[in-house]
Amino acid sequence: MEKIKETGRGWQSGMAKNITFIVTKDCQLACKYCYLVGKNSKERMPWEVAKQAIDYILDHESEMREESVIWDFIGGEPFLEIDLIDRICDYLKTEMFRRNHHWFNSYRFSFSTNGINYHTDKVQRFIQKNHDHLSIGITIDGTERKHDLNRIYKGDGRGSYADVVRNIPLWLEQFPHGGTKVTISSEDLPYIKESVLHLYGLGIHEVNINCVFEDVWKPGDDALFEEQLMQLADAIIDGGYYRDYACSFFSEHLGKPLDCVTQNQNWCGAGKMLAVDAEGNFYPCTRFAQYSLREKKAWIIGNIRDGIDKNKLRPFLLLDRCTQSPQQCIDCEVAEGCAWCQGENYDAADTPTIYQRATAICRMHKARVRANNYYWNKLFRKLELEDAREACEENHPKPNPLNC
Numbered sequence: 001m002e003k004i005k006e007t008g009r010g011w012q013s014g015m016a017k018n019i020t021f022i023v024t025k026d027c028q029l030a031c032k033y034c035y036l037v038g039k040n041s042k043e044r045m046p047w048e049v050a051k052q053a054i055d056y057i058l059d060h061e062s063e064m065r066e067e068s069v070i071w072d073f074i075g076g077e078p079f080l081e082i083d084l085i086d087r088i089c090d091y092l093k094t095e096m097f098r099r100n101h102h103w104f105n106s107y108r109f110s111f112s113t114n115g116i117n118y119h120t121d122k123v124q125r126f127i128q129k130n131h132d133h134l135s136i137g138i139t140i141d142g143t144e145r146k147h148d149l150n151r152i153y154k155g156d157g158r159g160s161y162a163d164v165v166r167n168i169p170l171w172l173e174q175f176p177h178g179g180t181k182v183t184i185s186s187e188d189l190p191y192i193k194e195s196v197l198h199l200y201g202l203g204i205h206e207v208n209i210n211c212v213f214e215d216v217w218k219p220g221d222d223a224l225f226e227e228q229l230m231q232l233a234d235a236i237i238d239g240g241y242y243r244d245y246a247c248s249f250f251s252e253h254l255g256k257p258l259d260c261v262t263q264n265q266n267w268c269g270a271g272k273m274l275a276v277d278a279e280g281n282f283y284p285c286t287r288f289a290q291y292s293l294r295e296k297k298a299w300i301i302g303n304i305r306d307g308i309d310k311n312k313l314r315p316f317l318l319l320d321r322c323t324q325s326p327q328q329c330i331d332c333e334v335a336e337g338c339a340w341c342q343g344e345n346y347d348a349a350d351t352p353t354i355y356q357r358a359t360a361i362c363r364m365h366k367a368r369v370r371a372n373n374y375y376w377n378k379l380f381r382k383l384e385l386e387d388a389r390e391a392c393e394e395n396h397p398k399p400n401p402l403n404c
Contacts, residue, residue: 016108017066019057020074020275021050023084025291027076028116030154033185033212035344038291039076045278050088052304053276058095060307061102068106070135074286079117086126110135112181114151116160118167127174138171139181140164140202142195146188165202172203179206179246184225186216192228197235200245208248213344215360222367229371237379252376254337255369260322260330270342270354271316280304284316287343296347315354324357334369338362 026041057064071092073085089109096104109130115138117123127134140161141147148159171178180199184192192209199207211217211225229249236242236250258264270285281300283289288299302308322330324345329335340357349356 015066016068016070017064017103018070018072018269018273020072020273020286021045021053021085021088022075022275022277022286022289023050023073023078023081023088024076025278026080027114028080028153029077029114029151029160030157031152031183032150032187033183033214033216035212035214035287036076036291037294040291043278043291044081045084047084047087049276049278049280049304050084051091052280054088054092054095056304056307057274058099058101061099065102067102068108069103070108070110072110074112077114077116078111079113079120079123082117082120082122082126086122086129089126089130108133108135112137112139114139114160115164115167115171119170131174134175136171136175137179137181138164138168139183140168140199140204141182141188142191143198146191146195149188149191150183150185168202168204177205179208180204182207182209184209184211186218186221189221189224189228192225193232193235196232196247197241200241205244206246210248210339211361211364213339213341213358213361215348215358217360217364222363225364226367226371229368230374233371233375233378237375237382242379249368250372250375251337254372255334256336257333258321258335260320263336264320264322266319266321266342267340268342271313271319274308276304282308284313285343287341288346292343293347296349296352299346319354324355326357326359329357329359329362334366337369338365 023045025036025039025043027036027039030039071089073081073088075081078085092107095101096107111134113136118138127136139151141149141151144159144161144165147161147164151160151164152158153160182195182199188195196207196209232247233250236245236247268285270287273285275283275286275289277283277289280303281289281298282302282304283299284301286292290298299312301312319342324340329338332338339361342354345356345358346352346354348358348360
């Protein structure tokens with residue numbers, strides 16, 4: 001098989017279909033900020049359901065014309081079902097080849113794992129077998145103090161940092177460009193700066209970090225958030241980390257006004273993605289499955305026996321920024337980069353609608369924009385000074401302190 005050529009976040013021109021198997025709703029951890037409110041050890045995907053789902057998807061090739069596919073596996077913790085996942089992936093490869101499917105040689109198996117089982121023999125054999133088509137991210141929240149504040153074992157409540165960090169060197173050896181995902185909630189705001197720097201120190205070059213979308217934020221959290229980000233900005237720039245490391249909190253494409261004509265896309269791919277659970281139900285995104293919802297009923301769009309009901313997908317076709325945002329968001333002067341989760345919009349809405357945008361992170365986004373402006377202003381000034389110094393040294397091989 002030809003090795004997939006990765007081009008960063010825009011893999012395959014951004015045209016990949018995302019299909020998610022919810023292989024289990026079980027997990028070793030009980031993370032305090034986890035949006036999966038219905039995790040349990042009973043709902044595990046049978047092989048027969050997985051096979052039927054694959055057959056249905058591959059049988060309907062003409063309806064899924066994206067040039068590539070990401071086969072995503074989640075839980076709970078997906079590697080708890082590594083035997084099933086291995087069987088699924090073998091079947092997918094065989095069937096895509098047998099059918100001469102247009103996704104053959106243009107696919108990826110994707111995982112976000114808590115990292116606890118990463119070193120086990122079964123997981124390692126799976127990685128060796130599929131390495132060139134794998135994308136694996138291990139979730140580690142930062143320092144031991146921050147990580148263990150939220151990411152605790154469900155039995156005795158002890159922290160999981162030690163069991164995760166021991167697998168980071170092996171993971172980075174196999175995936176040198178691997179990025180981690182960090183979640184921020186109200187309680188761990190004071191540890192942002194030290195945690196990002198700690199992850200850099202572990203050898204992780206890409207730190208994807210975001211605030212939870214749920215309404216957990218307290219008065220003053222935005223000020224503390226901004227302070228931590230400005231301290232982090234100083235550390236990244238003064239320490240030169242910006243040359244080789246990335247933190248998603250700082251982006252040049254952030255904090256500008258948007259309009260509803262040229263910049264009116266939906267934030268996520270809900271409705272264009274597809275998820276299937278242990279019962280064989282299809283969803284527009286995993287966040288619409290029942291174990292992801294606090295208040296609302298699951299939004300099922302079909303199943304492996306009857307197929308996908310396009311009428312139940314129809315509301316997602318009209319989703320964009322302006323159809324679901326309140327006027328204050330449409331008119332916001334720093335709207336660019338303000339994210340939302342379609343499933344959280346649905347769960348937090350007054351009625352069972354996907355057209356009411358949740359705005360719990362509004363103050364946090366604005367704080368991020370202010371810190372982001374500070375970051376780029378400081379970085380540009382530093383780069384300008386460095387360019388001026390280099391130009392001066394070229395013109396004066398023996399610099400005169402009075403002139404340079």
